Amino acid sequence: MSNYRGVHDIGGVPAGEVVPSEHDYALWEKRVDAMMVLLSKKGLMTVDELRRNIESLGADAYDEMSYYERWVYAIAQTLIQRGVISIDELGRRISAVQARSDDGT
Template identity: 55%
Template sequence: MVWTGRAVLPSLLTMSDTTGRRWHDMGGQDAGPVPMDGHDFTLWEKRVDALMVLCGQKGLFTVDGLRRALEDMGEDAFERMSYYERWIAAVNQNLVEAGAYTLEELGERMHEIAARGPTYGEAQADG
């Protein structure tokens, strides 16, 4: 396989430590008790999930492409962002790489959305 020089290449060098073990590869590590609290998924989370499944089905990315983006976000993202925050970041990363839209379009749209209203509900295009 010949490396194609895609934009994702530099992230190959991102590692958790010098042994080569990456942060997400956590089987067998020490950790505390399993937290038992849960929550019901919100509409926002369900939409991220749907985007992930549908764009995958349409061949815009693979689940491994999503995992690669998640892993490359690093451990800090795992600790500080919620599950679906990490997933929308990974979906977006893969869609940008697939050329589905440009960063310019994304940035402009996110800016426009902020002006629609202060809550998720109010920021929908249909109000």
């Protein structure tokens, strides 16, 4: 039965004790959240697109990525699928951001 479940569909699946974990959200996480809210308000993305892209992650990636890592991935996927940005320009920009950081700037 569990083979027919999506990676996100975990209600009732055996699991361990609930650890009452919390953390203060980092600015980058809040910005991802804000980006999703803004894109929704502007009609550039729906919550269902967010979900579809998160839910189609492989099981390992789903577990290994943190919550807002899954979100930023899903936002990027949606914007590419909609043709708002190209996969190429995103890749180039990520490299540029990383290069800037290596410079210490």
